[in-house]
Amino acid sequence: MSDEVLCLQGIGKTFNQGTPLESTVLRDIDLRLGRGELTALIGPSGSGKSTLLNLIGLLDVPSAGELYLQGRPTRDSDDTTRTHLRNQALGFVFQFHHLISAFSVLENVLMPLIIRSGRPSADAVELARSLLREVGLEDLADKKPTEISGGQQQRVAIARALITRPPLLLADEPTGNLDSKTAASVFELFRRINEQFGCSILVVTHDPRLAASCPRTVQLVDGRIVSDELSKSSSG
Numbered sequence: 001m002s003d004e005v006l007c008l009q010g011i012g013k014t015f016n017q018g019t020p021l022e023s024t025v026l027r028d029i030d031l032r033l034g035r036g037e038l039t040a041l042i043g044p045s046g047s048g049k050s051t052l053l054n055l056i057g058l059l060d061v062p063s064a065g066e067l068y069l070q071g072r073p074t075r076d077s078d079d080t081t082r083t084h085l086r087n088q089a090l091g092f093v094f095q096f097h098h099l100i101s102a103f104s105v106l107e108n109v110l111m112p113l114i115i116r117s118g119r120p121s122a123d124a125v126e127l128a129r130s131l132l133r134e135v136g137l138e139d140l141a142d143k144k145p146t147e148i149s150g151g152q153q154q155r156v157a158i159a160r161a162l163i164t165r166p167p168l169l170l171a172d173e174p175t176g177n178l179d180s181k182t183a184a185s186v187f188e189l190f191r192r193i194n195e196q197f198g199c200s201i202l203v204v205t206h207d208p209r210l211a212a213s214c215p216r217t218v219q220l221v222d223g224r225i226v227s228d229e230l231s232k233s234s235s236g
């Protein structure tokens, strides 16, 4: 298997194609993410960051180009294949974590496995507990999401995204509603996860300081990649 988790070739996205409302929001995007890379995606509001993340997450289909996930072309694949690939290769963390308030922290972390195969095995529960330990929340496993802070909720969402051991974790403004100190600690967690689990992480952020803490930063402007740089200050 190649060391490339993701490869975008000439990706474009046009909404409402062929209508008077047609608008092209992504053009000629070429991007490769290697195994275990931690990359920040930055750009002004409306530059196309979420649109790009939705394409990479196989939640939407490009209008042009090809998107390879773990070496497999995806553009012409059917819904079943895309769903399978999404479940097997991707983890998602969003600004609003969508934890289920009726379930405990531990059950929320287990949810992707429960959805996949019903009642979780003892091994799955042990994995969920070890992930909660990893994100510093093992003592809160039995709490409900409403009983913990926003930063802790986001850590639960990160543990949940990791339980399927995805080779690529996608995070769309995961710290958008957190104060700057908590946001920095969530990024620190991304760096640790990236080192320990070796999963590639692509994280959208508006915050230049958080982006600078990542080894690589890709910048979008008006739907095009205008820079792709390795950080000098990052330890990675």
Ligand SMILES: Nc1ncnc2c1ncn2[C@@H]1O[C@H](COP(=O)(O)OP(=O)(O)OP(=O)(O)O)[C@@H](O)[C@H]1O
Residues within 6 Å of the ligand: 015, 016, 023, 025, 043, 044, 045, 046, 047, 048, 049, 050, 051, 052
């Ligand atoms: N479903 C859609 N139909 C039509 N236009 C869309 C659709 N989704 C997004 N757009 C447009 O695409 C452009 C890029 O939006 P996108 O949300 O990707 O930007 P962004 O960089 O993530 O912005 P922000 O930082 O504000 O979240 C915007 O002009 C937006 O209005």
